[in-house]
Amino acid sequence: MGCALYNENTLFGVLSADALEPGVFDGVEDHIFQTFAAIATVALRYETFIGALERLAQHRGLVASELVNEAMQRGGQMLGESPALRELKRNVGIVARSDLTVLVMGETGVGKEVVARAIHAQSQRAQQPLVYVNCAALPESLAESELFGHMRGAFTGANADRAGKFELADGGTLFLDEVGELPLSIQAKLLRALQFGEIQRLGSDKSHRANVRIIAATNRQLAEEVKAGQFRADLYHRLSVYPLNVPPLRERPEDIAPLAGHFLDQARMHLGLERVSLAPATIKALQGYRWPGNVRELEHVVLRAALRASADRGRSLVLHADDLDIDADFPACRRPPPRRRRRPATRRWQGRWRIFSAG
Secondary structure, three states: OOOEEOOOOOEEEEEEEEOOOOOOOOOOOHHHHHHHHHHHHHHHHHHHHHHHHHHHHHHHHHHHHHHHHHHOOOOOOOOOOOHHHHHHHHHHHHHHHHOOOOOEOOOOOOOOOHHHHHHOOOOOOOOEEEEEHHHHHOOHHHHHHHHHHOOOOOOOOOOOOOOHHHHHHOOOOOEEEOOOOHHHHHHHHHHHHHHHEEEEEOOOEEEEOOOOOOEEEOOOOOHHHHHOOOHHHHHHHHHOOOEEEEEOOOHHHHHHHHHHHHHHHHHHHOEEEEEEEEEHHHHHHOOOOOOOOHHHHHHHHHHHHHHHHHHHHHEEEEEOOOHHOHHHHHHOOOOOOOOOOOOOOOHHHHHOOOOOOOO
């Protein structure tokens, strides 16, 4: 005995009952079975709704966790008015209006993550999540699961279904930091996701689409990595639809003063100080340093100087050049001593030596 279950004129399921002996259902009236069918329809309907709500709540919880991590990792603003930074801001405003994939390049500490956040904030996806992935911290064995998710039992330790970063960023932006560190095996799967917009969880035979805007960042020269066979050429061209180069701090000394002032404001709030300022000689000393660690190094130097000075001079202070103590704390960042000019043995070796810091 059985009947179809309909919900708002849509076939929803089937209710059936089986008996081992014929004639058992002869005494069951139709309206009684219809009542059970109605109860079964309501039960299935609400079970479906509850399952959908549970999945939505789980997704929102994961997104909320990502947003909390994002807030904790939040960097500063794009501060400064140097010509190089103004040009960068102009390009950020141009590409933010589109959904083009952006490759942000620059040395360590220049603020590539800040640029990515600025692009997302000025885009039409600003109200959706910006999900951060540190590709350098992904073990090769877990990178696919982290990016695309996995099904229960897909591998040892996969005790439940898990959404990947692509699913969490659906409708928003996925920021792939240090994308040049991805192993080649994961690069091929990432390429497919960029080409077709489809992702497939590890251990699943079904694929689904993800509406994600990709922003990637690297401190490597990916064009050279492609020539060396360390990075896929097709993935490089997919990522560098709109490349952005973030200039190092030594090329925009005009931005050092406003950046240092911003970090001083942060130090004042974190340390509970009343007033903190920079002496003119301090600003000149900051502008005369080459900053191999770029903006991140400047932030650490200023915060450390404010902390040390507040321990000796109270809650209202002026930072002097001696408070910076850059060379003592960063011996690896000292400028090389001047070299004595030596007459070359032959004309073949005439020329200048160039010294590169390991930025």
